[in-house]
Amino acid sequence: MGQAIGAGVLKYKSLIWRTADTLRGTGVKESDYPSYMAPFFALALVESRIKRLRTEKMAEFESETGTPFNQADANHIQWLQINIQNEGYGYHPDIAQLGVGLAELVKVKTGNFYVQVESFLKQFDPETKRLLGVDYAPGQPKFLDIKGIALDLSSRPNDPLFTFCAGAGDTPGWAHVDLVEFDNSEVTTLEEHIKRMWADISAETAGEQYTPKDLIALACALGIEARRPNTNSSQICDVYDMACGGGNFLFAAEEALRKEFPGLSVRVRGQELNDALYALAALEARFRPDAQIAWGNTLTHDHYLAYKSGFIVANPPYGVDWKAFAATIKTSNCGRFDASRMPPTSDGQLLFLQHAVFHLEENGVGAIVHSGSTLFSGDAGGGESETRRWLFQEQDVVEAIVQLPKNEFFNTGIATYLWILNRNKPESRKGKVLLINAETCFKKLKKNLNMKNCEIDPANRTRILDCFKSFTDSDISRVMDVDDLLYNKVSLELHRHDEEGRAIQKSTAIDAAKVKSIVVDGMHYSTATGGVQQSASSNVGPSGSTGSSSGPLTAPVDSTDGSAKVFVDDFNGKVRSSEALSIELLDGSVWTMNREEHRIQEAKAGGVVNEHGLGVLSVKAKVAKSKAGENIRWDISVDPFMESDTETIPYSSRKDEHGNSLNDKLIADFIAKWVRDPSTIKAKSVGSEINFNRVFPKLAQIRASKDLLLEIALVDESLRAIEEEMSKFLTKSK
Known part of the structure; x- marks a missing residue:
């Protein structure tokens, strides 16, 4: 789960952010700072992991051979090279063999510093170069594009590339950023804070939102609790994020599972479309056991199609248009999507939800963040409503939905919801969904973080988790039968009669x-x-x-x-x-x-x-x-006189003692009670939606009439005074 940031990590958060000061006055827009800083943060990350590994391997050599590691011995160096390369962390001969990195490079600047940087970068192994963006063919993705960023800076007046790396005066450069002392978990925490700060100043793509650590902590806690009855230490659990961004949510879920179930074998899989975020996640995945990150559009090119997961986490984009690849998805026969469940091309959130359900193993659970449109958009029979009906009724895979506090995110104030999925719900919870209204479960921040003005603190996280554990009604929770989340939409043709029952009967x-x-x-x-x-x-x-x-x-x-x-x-x-x-x-x-x-x-x-x-x-x-x-x-x-009408009628999946559908009787009884004129059913369909305001109504405070009258009288008096002043002014001006 999201870690509390320690003093040492906090120091480096500030240090890293101060490197941006070297970009001021260079012509680089502040909103573009993240794209310049991200490649060098990745470089510092890779360099630090190789240096840590170098120290560990040298100690391992001395422990196994009983001989001090000799830097001048070619056999020792060869052993070190092979063992570092075998770990798959990436390789650079100067860093691995000599411990020499960017900090040493800036001390020996000669002539064109860009040439030195390029030469240094080209010594990395092919995969590291691919992710950093050192070597790429025309038309190929550049990912972090460190080579392009370095060239851009070196071509600007006064060559700010060197200052960006070496710093100037009291302003640090990237050569001062040494992450060797931090383990993978601490680096993830640091990266989480840095990326959040980048998100504050950059113009994020529409619908893409950085996931706050307090929400990650809640999602992981609920997901683990959902999985607990079906988890033992001898199992393997695959964690998967279909839109993993830089990997913060994914890696936090991995760490939470390892902490909660120490004997559990955890594997990590993720996919991301954004070039730079994919590269950051893929680089970090190299330093974690059995972790893989794929690049590409999850909806059109699923790299893990045959893969089933035990724990899925995701915060996919909200309201993002998928028209450009609609034909590919609509003709897909992979089993993830269905023609009857196609949402409008203006918002693909429910496609991600279908994708997640497809990838759940038999005991799999999920914690997925969505905006409110996934709950209620679309009419009965349409793709959105059909997706919800499929999730609730046919799959019975939704265990809970949590309404999150407003202004929980950094760059949007829209209402958001956490869906808890469970392929193997406890018997007592089958056919039911728990709704939790956590809109007020937060603590105000002392200082806003862009639009984020609150957080789900540990006390409120426990309160929400306790609701999920008890699975009962409370002041913030309601247990809903699946039938309560469905409704009949019935289209009627009405033969209108007057109040005495008279009407033209035929043409x-x-x-x-x-x-x-x-x-x-x-x-x-x-x-x-x-x-x-x-x-x-x-x-x-x-x-x-x-x-x-x-x-x-x-x-x-x-x-x-x-x-x-x-x-x-x-x-x-x-x-x-x-x-x-x-x-x-x-x-x-x-x-x-x-x-x-x-x-x-x-x-x-x-x-x-x-x-x-x-x-x-x-x-x-x-x-x-x-x-x-x-x-x-x-x-x-x-x-x-014939008119068309549509009635929304409660739904029932139950049958009577003779096996007849009670739903048909429910419709007939409703029409008999509420529809006065003779009618004919022309069409009917089953829809699904969730309205939290209806389930958790808000009491309106109605002011006393005497108070309202007093306020009106005061306003009248104020208006009369203004009129008198205007009248005096006009008289005087004449």
Whole structure:
């Protein structure tokens, strides 16, 4: 877990950070300092590990042979070289054989210092050179690009490369950074603090967030507790981080497992896309037993496809677009993803979650940090909701979700959540998920670290861990049945009725030949003689038009001027936006509809009014061509008033004593109770979401009305005083 930083490490944290002062005035932007410092930090790390190993191997030689190690003896040097190379830490002849590194190099500057640095770097073994970025072919990744950084600095005025390495006056350079005294764990702690400070000043890629050590400690504690029932000292446990960055989360999990289960054999695997972070993690992995870091896009090129893990940790990017490689993922047949579980290309978080579940071994657990969108984004049947349903219901692999304090991260204040996965949940926890609201489980920092203003201190970490252990309801925890995290989305077609249960039951066409006029919001489109005709100099339209004394309600027009279509478009537009619509028939009866309420009335010639309830009076004009020209024809009918509706209904996976689904009964009972009008189910699907605010409601503090009235009176008094002052000022200015 995240270590408390000791005085010695703290000294070097300050020393390393002060090397950045040598970049001031060189033209390097402050936000770019990390890209200049990271390669030299990696160089100091490699150099220190080789020097430590050199000392250990020399002592080992003397212990085994009983002979003092002789630097001048070629056999002794050969033995030392072979044994250092066999460890796989990296190799440099000057460092390994003579203990000579950057500190000695700056003391013998001759001519072009860049040439000296380049010559020194080229003596490293091929893998170290690859990661440091010493030798790379055109078009190949440069990783830490130490060669490019050194060349850039040496080409600037006054050659700041030498000062960056050697320091100036009281300002230290990288030659002063000697990490030999620190073991791997201490170096990891130091690196964690340095990278956090780099993250504060650099413009991080969207969605990529450095994981704070207090969150790492909580994640490791919960993950270990989830794994504890299925762990014994004779086992092998593989730790895996699919988006490992510089390796802090991954290596902290490794150390936490080793500390908690001393006899456990722990192996480490990670993958990272960012060149520089990958190189830092890969370099450190060389100094750890059985640790490997792969480079590349985890979603498209999984280097550990056949690998199953016992403990997965990750803080993958939030809200990062994956459109550029969507085709590759959607056509993948490796088993990690499914077409029904594809999230929108604007956010790939749930892809990482599916990837993690794929890699869990039979007793595997996971602790993965995500933003809030993974809990509730997407509708039932969509990729995001389907992923959650798959996780909760089909896989039953989510043991707990912890809502973290706000402003927990350095560069974002968004709400974040820790998902605890468990492939082998205890029997009593199967079909259940524990929600922990740890939003208030923090201690305020004395000084903000960029946007981070709080931390999950040991006391609050214990409080959260105790909730997870007890797996019961408390003031900050709720045990949820998986069914409670699911819901039915039911699409209904409603046949609307009025308050007395009346409605048009079926569609009835009205013969246009029997229509005298159509009234749209008071405007009459009449056919006093049975038809509507357009002359060459007038438009088809309201009353006053003449036509034949028989036949359908049509309007023969000049087929060349296009006026029929103009009329039809105008008329249909008026009907669609109308508030009132009436059809007057030749027999004296009138059908009317109030569009707001959809009430249909039929007034007979004798004054009798029939209330038909709710319905739709439909009128549509169309252009019909004939030899005589273009005619306007009419479709007129009285139809049932049908509306679509969607209901969100609780879900149940249980069955009754006869084996019938209770979910169907739940839906039927809900509709019978809450849906007044007759309805038909057109479609239904099962969705999944988690709303922490609903599970842990916040009580609103409502102020007393007398206090509000008093405050309003004070505001009124203040406004009157301002008005009086303005009035006096205006009077005086006249």
